[in-house]
Amino acid sequence: MWYLIVGALLLSMGLMASLLERLPISPAMFYLPVGYILGPAVSGLINVAPAQHAELLTALAKMALLLSLFTVGLKLRMPFRDRIWRLPLRLGVLAMLVTIPLVALTGTFVFGLPLGAAILLGGILAPTDPVLASDVQIKNVNDRDLIRTSLTGEGGINDGTAFPFVMLGLALLGVPAAATYSDAYALLHVAWGVIAGLVGGWLLGWLVGRLVVGLRRTFQLALGMEEFLGIGLIALSYGLTELIHGIGFLAVFAAGLAMRRIESTNSGQQDLNPDDNKSVINTMSASDNKEVATHPTKASAYMTETVLSFNQQMEQFAEFVMVTLVGILLSHIGFSVAGALLALLLFFVIRPLSVAIALTGADVTPLQRRLMAWFGIKGIGSLYYLVFALQYQWLAPAGFHSSALAPRVSSMVLTVVTMSIVMHGISATPLMEMYQRRRLR
Template identity: 85%
Template sequence: MLLSMGLMASLLDRLPVSPAMFYLPVGYILGPAVSGLINVAPAQHAELLTTLAKLALLLSLFTVGLKLRLPFRDRIWRLPLRLGVLAMLVTIPLLTLAGLFIFDLPLGAAILLGGILAPTDPVLASDVQIKHVSDRDRIRYSLTGEGGLNDGTAFPFVMLGLALLGVPAAAAYTNDYAMLHIAWGVLAGLVGGWFLGWLLGRLVVGLRRQFRLALGMEEFLGIGLIALAYGATELVHGIGFLAVFAAGVAMRRIESTNSGQQGVDPNQPPTVSHMPQAADKEEVATHPAKASAYMTETVLGFNMQLEQFAEFLMVTLTGILLSHIGFSAAGALLALLLFFVIRPLSVALALVGADVTPLQRRLMAWFGIKGIGSLYYLVFALQYHWTAPDGYRSAALAPHISSMVLTVVAMSIVMHGISSTPLMDMYQRRRR
């Protein structure tokens, strides 16, 4: 499969399909529903699956942060904030109501379902994300920033749902200090991640400019910053996903501040010379105007490559899990309700008064892609034992929710994968 994707990459760019549309059926075929070569039960392997999904999600959140180069004073930042916060705060209650009155779920399970399915995916949405760091397109910038924000801001709702299902580890989200706990988690995540990203970026650039030290191994810097931002924030009970996203944004802000509004090309040497390639790289890495850009772009390029492997692994795994637990008619109905009613309504309310065209508004509403974020929160929740209220079978609740979530994710991969290329091509033609 890896060899096939390497050979077909240029062909896929011209077709209305995404790589995930190939990974998903391969995973399903590998699973017990077809070949039985791999049998991974979501509940029994929840801890391992949570670790794998967390690694993929952290990598993608940091990469998203590195792509967002425009200064915060730019009005375009209001759009991802509207989608990542306001639209999510509408989506979760609507999904909760659907869970209560259409799918007959208990309140805790309905809130949990809303928290799992509210985040949009920062990996599978690559076709509709910004293509280069100076991209000012409202749709691409909004959807990119939304994918970085709402994976972290959905966490309190997932924990609230688990608390109502009797999970002791989530009890802090239903006590008298719940709102303070949530506010601290968001604040600690954003501020802590930003500070660590800013500190590391300034330290490395300063060492390179002044002493020609800390050269090379930029890839280690990126992965190390992800681990540090997440771990340190979680230690103080902050939301680690927000911290990793903020760290990526902070590292990019240092670059944009040093390079100026137009930026620089870090791959071009500062002077014309015939130095060996290694010497060229060192000269650029220590150049006053290009040191930060070289570091940031190198980290971004490496992370984007890792992100492609993460997409391959997690979507294939989604197919395997779906093969084990089966499709859900309720999940298919929920997917249609989410894609055609709940998402458009939440985006319409979030963008009231926003400076966007009707076409941009409709495309933002359509591209609420579900993927790794939803998969992570599902397997995270499956680590715990749920206690359903009287009248509900606790043993059947987790498989039912799992089947619904995996069906929604699978339908999103197919429906959004088919539509992303032609819709974005149409949008670009209309812009021109």
């Protein structure tokens, strides 16, 4: 039955891909109802309980999230001295620091959650996920549109920076593994995690990228297997950084940035024109081309583009699996009215307010500010942090039932993610087309 279901779904997507591109919907909007139908609420063909299968779900969601973060890093080609970096940093850090307390306050005073669960809810729902709406992410590495660049960069940053808040929420719920995030040295622990993640991931990405390019240029070695190179670097940067208690998600994002930085340093502004039949950037196929792979100036571009091409294909598969899984989990745990209310508050009040505060004084137009506020998409990052938290036993304070707390939070999170997929998926294409028309005028 599993083989029949997976085979039918994958073949259907392969056959319908061209049709979906013509419709004003994202592929995720197709995966979501399919997952719900497969779940116990409709057909009962697949029944996955979030709490009982938390470890397996965490492993799957982590792999999808790591792949997404590395791909985002590879897409961001701007040098760090470029002022455009200020926008994703503002959104990924400042907007998140406003979002989490506002969600926590809402959870406490509107929905009656204990403080630990409310902070955990804020940490789970803080990350944004531009992967689930391809119309709002960077189309190619030369894209310098403020909205696309800001939202793509924000998704790469806040998936990692939300981790300490998730751990703080778990610590307040009595989880021993998270206790260090609520003691007197918590800020030092967080600072070390961020620094070790960014610096460690960058160094590993830079060293591996330089090693491969050097071997290809000088000795014509390390040719091919870019797929292994990308996945290997993801695993290496995450594993080593976690080993020294850094935040592995930031490390993987930084490793992608480092690999792209090697390419941009070596290539400069050459090979950027996609209309040039000699161009490497944006037109590189994943085929084996020894002449280009060992070229003095094009070797790094070939390496980066082939890794990016493979990762983007894997990212589409990961999106399919994760969104279908969201539908299955929602079918199991049920739609939450409280989650729907929270989604509306998050999309129309909390997110716009946090973006307005984060972008105070920024050189963006009112339309750009409004679109950045609207596209605070929830997806794989929120799903990962939910199932990650469900691995532990939560201890609710007096007056709250511990056994009912996790299912309630799970239902709220899955409802918010579902509404985000639908509402942002429907609005992404028409809003971005409208924005593009105004830009051209």
